[in-house]
Amino acid sequence: MKQILLVTDGCSNVGMSPVVAAAHAKAEGIALNVVGILDYGDVGELGASEIEEIARAGGGLSRLVNMRQLSQTVQMMTRKTAVQTIQLAVQKELKQVLGNGSIEALPPEKRSEVVRVIDELGETSKLQVALLIDASASMKPKLRAVEEAIHDLMLSLQARQGHSEIAVFHFPSSKYGEDCKLDLDWTDNLKGISSIFTKFPMSGTTPTGPAIMQVIDFYRQGDYGKKGRDDETDGMMSDYVV
């Protein structure tokens, strides 16, 4: 299971539309969740609807929260989306078996068995979450809460039975450079890491769309590398199958 969690407090203003980028993520089998932080930000009506639309295009969830609720929101969204990913896969299988796509439409006894499978897979499947943090100027006072939420998420993921990893990016990387910067490569442990965001060039631009694209690329490169090691042809193929 692959997820991107976007944490932002406003509207994107540079580059490709984040909604298009989110749809790309979904096409790659990556669910995209979005959290908008409300405290002294400029989320506004426009930002709020953008946040909702990004998540819808990315097949994930969106929430607008205060900093205080951030940790709990992040861990619950991640969990819920993981269950949803499994649910979608199971539903697809069900369609073939029963000609009935919806788990809700099953009678309670059958539903019970299906949900048991979903729960079990949700707890044991491998899970990767790439966190993409908006580091535009207005986010500065919120970064401590974001770091706390990341630590808290790691704690929840470590309690799962399946292997879980997170990676952390922030955007924009710098005024002229790339769209987003990798702060922390895939890891299953944050012990000893007191500060994830060290040097942050705070800038005014918010290239949400291009940053999402870069994280998708990061996922694809990782897949390519792994598959290439196991099976050369498979790795080659995945580049063409979109």
Added chain:
Amino acid sequence: MTTSFKLSLRRGAVVTGKWKHSRYRVERLLGEGANGKVYLVHADRGWCALKVGMDAIDLQSEINVLQALEKQDRKHTYLYEVDDLFGPDGKEYPFYIMRYVRGVTISEFLAKNGPEWFPLIGLNLLGKLAELHRKGWVFGDLKIDNVLVSDYGYVELVDYGGVTAMGKGIRQFTEIYDRGFWNAGSRSADARYDLFSFAVLCMMLHEPKKLHALTGGLPQTRSIEELERLISECKELSPVAGWLKQALAGRFYDASEGAEAWRRLLHRRDTRVKGSKTPGWLKGLAAVSAVVLGISLYWLLRSSI
């Protein structure tokens, strides 16, 4: 994160199950959990509680836990019926019917009946947790709202949404009661997780303000030491201070070991005599009412955000 759940059933409304066609008349809302709302309903068999969920998968997952518990213990009925209902909006919602548990929260009980009930209620609660632990389950979301007390300090756990098989990740928790939140251990389900929450619950009953104040600090500074200091400063908790510190540190293997240690404290004279003199009792009563007011205000403010 409480997802807004718009379905609400009116008093007097009659709910008919889609599959089993049983009818239930809605009396009033009893409470709201993370997975749905609980109503008091009247059925042919008498008063029951109906929990209606917003998400079929989430609620079914909770039902599966209750069914697994039932299989282990034939004496105890957790579930009367599982079905779907049509809401006033025409959509289908999953629900289940369970026993109606009469009672008030521990803080309400202590405010009404006096603080000298606290040690016994604590013991009864540990007994309930011990039952779950023996069967390989952890309650998970232990907090004041999820414990109901009835006459003579009889205790029932309500809202099984957090109940988790040992070894898995805790399914549902509340930050302030969570071991991970206090940097005091993992979020994996083990018996000591519940005992940690139990200790926080005791603090919440006596020092809710100070406890909430501690959550405002930096995450790195949240620690067992902070909680221990709070326990040492609280006069009402002094008879059980040592026990609470052990529970926070995960020194009890499970709730039955914890209950045994608690019982030993209970039968010491100084624990029992505390708070039995009239002036002390009155003071305690005033303090507990203040505490209840504090909690209500806190929840009121929280839910209105």
